[in-house]
Amino acid sequence: MALYNYLLLVTFVSFIVLLEAHDQSGFFSIDCGLPDGSRYTDEITDINYISDVGFVETGTSHSIDTEFQTSSLQSQFNNLRSFPQGKRNCYHVQPQQGKGSKHLIRTRFMYGNYDGQHKTPEFDLYLGVNLWDSVILDNETTIITKEIIHTLGSDHVQVCLVDKGRGTPFMSVLELRLLKNDMYETPHDKLTLIARRDVGSISNISVRYKDDAYDRLWTPRQFENFTTLNTSLAIDQSGNNNLQPPLIVMRTANAPRKAIQYINMLLEPKDPKGKFYIYMHFAEIVKLQRNDTREFTILVNNEPMEPTVFSPRFLFTDTISNKNPVNGSRIEISIRPTNRSTLQPIINAIEVYQVNESLQSPTHQLDVEAIMKIKAMYRVKKDWQGDPCVPRDYSWEGLNCENPPRIASLNLSSSGLSGLIDPAFCNLTSIQKLDLSNNSLKGNVLDCFAYLPSLTELNLEGNQLTGLLPPKLLERSSTGSLKLRCARPLKSLGYFEESNTKRATI
Ligand SMILES: *[C@@H]1O[C@H](CO)[C@@H](O)[C@H](O)[C@H]1NC(C)=O
Ligand SMILES: *[C@@H]1O[C@H](CO)[C@@H](O)[C@H](O)[C@H]1NC(C)=O
Ligand SMILES: *[C@@H]1O[C@H](CO)[C@@H](O)[C@H](O)[C@H]1NC(C)=O
Ligand SMILES: *[C@@H]1O[C@H](CO)[C@@H](O)[C@H](O)[C@H]1NC(C)=O
Ligand SMILES: *[C@@H]1O[C@H](CO)[C@@H](O)[C@H](O)[C@H]1NC(C)=O
Ligand SMILES: *[C@@H]1O[C@H](CO)[C@@H](O)[C@H](O)[C@H]1NC(C)=O
Ligand SMILES: *[C@@H]1O[C@H](CO)[C@@H](O)[C@H](O)[C@H]1NC(C)=O
Ligand SMILES: *[C@@H]1O[C@H](CO)[C@@H](O)[C@H](O)[C@H]1NC(C)=O
Ligand SMILES: *[C@@H]1O[C@H](CO)[C@@H](O)[C@H](O)[C@H]1NC(C)=O
Ligand SMILES: *[C@@H]1O[C@H](CO)[C@@H](O)[C@H](O)[C@H]1NC(C)=O
Ligand SMILES: *[C@@H]1O[C@H](CO)[C@@H](O)[C@H](O)[C@H]1NC(C)=O
Numbered sequence: 051m052a053l054y055n056y057l058l059l060v061t062f063v064s065f066i067v068l069l070e071a072h073d074q075s076g077f078f079s080i081d082c083g084l085p086d087g088s089r090y091t092d093e094i095t096d097i098n099y100i101s102d103v104g105f106v107e108t109g110t111s112h113s114i115d116t117e118f119q120t121s122s123l124q125s126q127f128n129n130l131r132s133f134p135q136g137k138r139n140c141y142h143v144q145p146q147q148g149k150g151s152k153h154l155i156r157t158r159f160m161y162g163n164y165d166g167q168h169k170t171p172e173f174d175l176y177l178g179v180n181l182w183d184s185v186i187l188d189n190e191t192t193i194i195t196k197e198i199i200h201t202l203g204s205d206h207v208q209v210c211l212v213d214k215g216r217g218t219p220f221m222s223v224l225e226l227r228l229l230k231n232d233m234y235e236t237p238h239d240k241l242t243l244i245a246r247r248d249v250g251s252i253s254n255i256s257v258r259y260k261d262d263a264y265d266r267l268w269t270p271r272q273f274e275n276f277t278t279l280n281t282s283l284a285i286d287q288s289g290n291n292n293l294q295p296p297l298i299v300m301r302t303a304n305a306p307r308k309a310i311q312y313i314n315m316l317l318e319p320k321d322p323k324g325k326f327y328i329y330m331h332f333a334e335i336v337k338l339q340r341n342d343t344r345e346f347t348i349l350v351n352n353e354p355m356e357p358t359v360f361s362p363r364f365l366f367t368d369t370i371s372n373k374n375p376v377n378g379s380r381i382e383i384s385i386r387p388t389n390r391s392t393l394q395p396i397i398n399a400i401e402v403y404q405v406n407e408s409l410q411s412p413t414h415q416l417d418v419e420a421i422m423k424i425k426a427m428y429r430v431k432k433d434w435q436g437d438p439c440v441p442r443d444y445s446w447e448g449l450n451c452e453n454p455p456r457i458a459s460l461n462l463s464s465s466g467l468s469g470l471i472d473p474a475f476c477n478l479t480s481i482q483k484l485d486l487s488n489n490s491l492k493g494n495v496l497d498c499f500a501y502l503p504s505l506t507e508l509n510l511e512g513n514q515l516t517g518l519l520p521p522k523l524l525e526r527s528s529t530g531s532l533k534l535r536c537a538r539p540l541k542s543l544g545y546f547e548e549s550n551t552k553r554a555t556i
Contacts, residue, residue, distance in 0.1 A: 074098060076228025077265065078143055082221045083111040083129030092125060095259050102131055102224065106141045108435065109133045112220075114162025118191060127160040127193065132220035133211055138176070138444040140210040140436040141224055148205040152231050154264060157209060158223035159194040161187050171217020176210040178203075179410045179440035183242065185211075185219075195267065197243035198406065199234050204415065210436045212444065227265050232292050234403070236327055236375070241403035244317075244326070247271035249397050250278045250302035261296040268299050268399065273313075276304040279396060281335040286366045293369050295331045295399050300367050303335060305394040313385040313395050317402060324404050325375035328383060331399040332370065334362040344393040349384045350376050359388055362396065375405055413439040413455040420477035421449075421457060427474070428467045456480035463509070464488040471496050471515075480504055487535070488512035495519055500526060509535040 079099045081090075086103035109131040113119070119128050133139040145151060155177065161170045170187040175196060183196050200207070207226065211219035234241060248257055251270035259265035272278070285300045306313060317326065334344065344362060348355045348370060355370055362368065385395040412418070421438050424430065432447045439451035450459040457478050467489035475484065476498035482505060491513040499508060500522035508523075519536075526532040 074259075076145075076147070078145065078224070078226040080105055080141075080143075080224040081126045081129060082106075082131040082224060083113070085111065090125065094124070097259055097265070099126060102141070105143055105224070106131065106139070108136060108139045109220075112164040114160065114164045115166070115190075118160075118162040123160075126158065126223045127162065130160070130162075130164055130220045130222045132164065132218050133213070134218050136213075136433045136435060138210050138212045138436050139219065140176075140208050141221070142206060142208055143224070143226055144206045145202070145226060145228065147202075147228060149202050150231075152199065152201045152229040152233065153207065154197060154199050154225075154227040154229055154266065155207060155209065156195060156197045156223070156225040156227075156267075157221060158196075158225075159185055159187060159220065160192065160222050161190050161220070163190045164220070165218070169217060171219060173214055173216065173219035174212040176208075176212060176436070177240065177406075178208050178210075179412045179437045180240075180406070180408050182209075182406065197267070199229065199241040199243070199403065201231075201239040203239060204412070208436055225265070229264055230292060233264075234293070234327070234329070236405070238405045239408065240406040241327060242406045244402040244404050245269075246401045247399060248299045248302070249273065249399055250276075250280070250304040251299070252278065252302075257296055257299055261298045263294065263296075268296065271304075273304045275307065276313075277307055277394070279303045279305060279335050281365075283335070283365055285333050285335070291367045291369055293329065293331070295367060295369075299399045300331060300333045301335060301398075303333075303396040303398040305396040307394070309387060309392060309394050311394060312387075313397055315383040315400070317381040317383070319377075319379065319381065319404070322379035323377065325377050326381060327372060327375055327403045327405070329369055329371045329401040329403075330383075330397060331367060331401075332360070332362040332396065333367045333398055334364040334396075335398070337364065338393070342392045343390055344396065345388045345391040346395040347386050347388060349382075349386065351378060351382055352384075367398075410440050411454060412437050413451070413457070414480075416477055416479065417455075417457045420474045421446075421460075423474040423477075424462075424472060427472050428462075428465070428469070430462070430465060430467075432465070450483075452480065458504075459483035459485075461485040462489065467491055470494075473498060475499070476502060478502070483507040485509040486513065491515055493517070495523065497522070499523055505532060507533045507535075511535050 079097050080102045081099040082102045084101040086101055089100045091098050112130055112132055114128055172186050174184050175182045185194055187194055213219055246268050248268040249271050253270050257268040280302045285297055287294050346360060347358055350372055387395050425434055434446045438446045439455035445451060448461040449457055452458040458480060459482055463485045470493040471491055481502055487509040494517040495515055497520045500520050527534040
């Protein structure tokens with residue numbers, strides 16, 4: 051997909067550096083592969099990066115080839131974490147604000163021949179259980195940046211890398227930025243960034259934090275054959291604009307050379323069913339003569355946007371966006387002067403997002419909490435990463451699920467479990483088959499097993515369990531509704547025969 055311009059303008063950035071104070075609360079800045087406990091402040095951006103240890107359980111740390119560790123390369127790309135094991139590996143971040151909060155999530159990748167193979171991999175990126183995008187790196191120094199705006203459906207964010215058999219997945223940077231809930235408001239919980247342009251910039255460097263309080267990346271865009279307008283004056287960012295594009299971005303704009311020309315921008319989505327939101331930012335940055343008017347109409351696929359006639363306010367940011375998403379294989383944005391306009395139309399900045407639908411629902415929260423507790427409690431050594439059931443192809447080893455995603459069977463036979471049976475097993479309320487055989491479990495068989503409504507098979511053989519079997523459980527076993535397996539035949543009396551030893555072993 052490309053954002054083209056066919057009527058097109060140039061800029062200088064001569065401005066007073068007037069930084070507002072923005073702290074980094076609501077930021078998670080993770081430099082993947084950085085040694086445990088390390089942290090640093092990036093010299094250019096002043097962003098505080100930390101190691102990824104604690105956000106990921108798997109993978110190995112690497113440095114890129116020294117050949118590429120140049121002074122012009124941002125430090126975050128010097129290290130990375132690769133995932134040679136398992137089909138899916140996940141980062142897990144728990145932002146303070148939790149469920150319902152809106153975050154910009156950014157992942158970045160640079161291969162840099164870290165493995166000496168001179169072979170760039172291709173892999174998939176997932177946000178939780180849904181495909182976010184594919185990561186395809188052209189060459190060793192290509193930097194890929196993927197950004198998504200996401201309203202959290204739970205208290206955590208899971209970013210997963212999936213091995214497609216085309217090289218080992220890795221990640222260089224993971225960043226989360228808390229947004230305000232009234233920013234980029236749509237009925238959708240995920241918007242992927244297609245383009246965010248600082249129109250009229252003549253710099254070759256993207257604007258980000260601290261110029262942007264939310265650390266969005268604005269890439270310079272100079273429309274060919276367009277005029278560049280610039281100002282060094284302050285532009286009001288407050289007012290009614292909750293998106294707050296950075297001052298430095300708003301201080302430059304492009305305009306066609308002649309007053310009668312249009313600004314036309316074309317978007318050609320790969321997926322014609324894709325749905326897009328377009329945010330255009332305007333501010334008048336030229337002091338107009340009394341007899342001058344700059345006024346235009348914005349059309350998206352020939353449909354006028356509200357307001358139908360718009361005149362940018364002097365040194366004041368206004369944003370115009372579509373209320374309903376636009377689609378099609380060819381999306382044309384046209385900014386046309388009205389008949390009474392004496393000046394060309396302008397544009398200072400533009401953002402385009404694509405709706406990323408959630409095609410899959412995650413596993414029921416109760417099951418997730420229970421299985422996570424079991425995983426932690428017994429330090430289960432299996433390929434247990436990301437969501438337990440979804441997507442089906444990557445569901446956890448030893449468990450089966452039903453739809454909507456609930457855990458229907460769990461096989462932890464011969465898995466080195468030791469200690470007591472955790473009550474969390476009884477929170478798997480849809481479970482039909484539970485196999486805990488051949489471990490070192492001790493203590494009592496839980497009463498609550500008898501009340502798992504769907505349980506039809508329970509195997510506890512080969513453990514060091516003691517005590518009485520719950521009568522209700524035996525009752526279910528004797529009526530045939532539950533297939534209960536233990537090491538020795540069960541007596542209908544409801545307890546295990548105690549032999550010479552004080553303890554009975556199931
Ligand atoms: C900014 O615009 C003024 C005219 O308004 C022009 O003289 C100047 O060269 C421009 N500066 C840059 C850096 O584009
Ligand atoms: C690497 O790929 C990028 C595009 O992703 C390209 O701009 C760059 O020129 C390429 N570099 C080399 C050394 O081939
Ligand atoms: C960016 O521009 C500066 C001068 O404005 C130049 O020194 C530098 O080489 C440029 N960088 C790239 C990557 O083009
Ligand atoms: C810019 O102007 C030149 C000369 O008039 C022309 O050849 C070129 O096609 C124009 N580029 C665009 C993108 O319109
Ligand atoms: C506006 O007035 C100026 C002189 O003040 C003149 O040069 C210019 O042509 C006028 N513009 C229009 C559109 O009438
Ligand atoms: C855009 O979507 C609507 C409804 O979702 C559909 O009817 C229409 O055909 C789509 N337009 C294009 C150009 O695909
Ligand atoms: C603008 O001018 C064009 C042609 O000169 C005319 O067709 C159109 O109706 C005018 N629009 C308005 C809003 O006056
Ligand atoms: C969005 O999600 C769909 C599947 O849910 C995926 O195919 C697509 O690549 C994703 N990315 C974008 C940019 O839409
Ligand atoms: C659990 O897995 C073991 C092999 O690891 C297998 O022998 C056993 O039959 C499985 N249990 C169930 C209930 O499928
Ligand atoms: C029991 O588990 C151990 C490893 O924990 C394994 O070596 C052994 O083969 C298992 N026995 C049976 C009967 O599955
Ligand atoms: C089972 O789930 C409930 C919430 O539904 C929770 O309060 C309880 O702590 C869980 N029990 C265990 C042992 O995890």
